[in-house]
Structure formats: structure tokens, C-alpha cells
Amino acid sequence: MITLSQRLKRKADNNEATTSRASIRDRLLVKEAQEMAQLLPSCCSIHYTNEHDLSRFMLVVKPAEGFWEGGTFRFDICVTDEYNMVPPVVKCLTKLWHPNITESGEVCLSLLRRHSMDGMGWSPIRRLNDVVWGLNALFTDLLNFEDPLNVEAAEMYRHSKEEFKMKVMEYVASYAKD
Helix, strand or coil, X not given: CCCHHHHHHHHHHHCHHHHHHHHHHHHHHHHHHHHHHHHCCCCEEEEECCCCCCCEEEEEECCCCXXXXXXXXXXXXXXXXXXXXXXXXXXXXXXXXXXXECCCCCECCHHHCCCCCCCCCCCCCCCHHHHXXXXXXXXXXXXXXXXXXXXXXXXXXXXXXXXXXXXXXXXXXHHCCC
């Protein structure tokens, strides 16, 4: 794995103006990557596409209960240079039927919003571990059928929980298997 000093030197050689901001982000990423490894939910795993770049990784969630039990759901997480002042960019790579995740991968999670009406949006005190736990909770207790991103899924749940469950199972069988 690349060391922080190597990464900072490379950044300095490439662009002196952004070194200060990038170095803060890089220092946070080193610390937070270690924290995530220690506090990861048992049904989640983290995979770095490039072990020398802690700013981009894949979160894999395998829910052990609930509607999506038995599925494998992948999220691409990209930490921008503005981190921790802005949240990471998250996209679900697995097609699924969910009220808070669109079929194209957009994710509705309060803590990923820069500004949130409920006061639960992103703030500099949030950490990547909060994002991981939040995404994991979307498969259990953070389901929001009242303010959905996928309105059709929420409506289906309201009108027929059994039809909703069948559609979720169909998506899991078709798109969310290893």
C-alpha cells in the first residue's frame, strides 16, 4: 500500500496549490480506512480498486435479514478532494427494487446530502464509517417510504407489501447474486 508521505510528495510534485487541501483529505482517508476496517458491519466488506488510492472503493453489502436478504449489493464510493467538507459521491452498482435507491443507482440517504431539511445531512464531523453504516441500514431500518427516491417502489409497498416483496425477490435473483 502506498504510504501517506509518498502520496503527499507525488501531489506536491504535480500541483503545489492543492497540496494543502489534498493532504488533509489524505490524512483523513488513512485514519478512516483503518477505522472502517475495525468497525465494519459483519454483512459488509470494502474493496479498493487500486490499493494506492484510498479515495475510491467499493462497499459490498450482503443483508442477512429483511426484504433484500441473500442479495449482494455493490456501491461505488468516491471521496473528492473537498472531503470532509462535502460528502463522498455514492452510486449503487447493483440494480435493485428499493424506495431509496433508483434502478440507475442514485441513493437517497440524508447524510449524503450537503444540506438536509431534517438536520441529518453531511457535516465535517461525519466519517466514511457513517456512510457505510447508513448504506447498510438502508436494507434494514432506514427504509423511507414517506419521502422515496423510487416513488413507484414506495407506492407498490403501500398498496401491496406482497407484490413489493415478490418484485424485490425477482430483482435479487436477477441482479444481486454473486
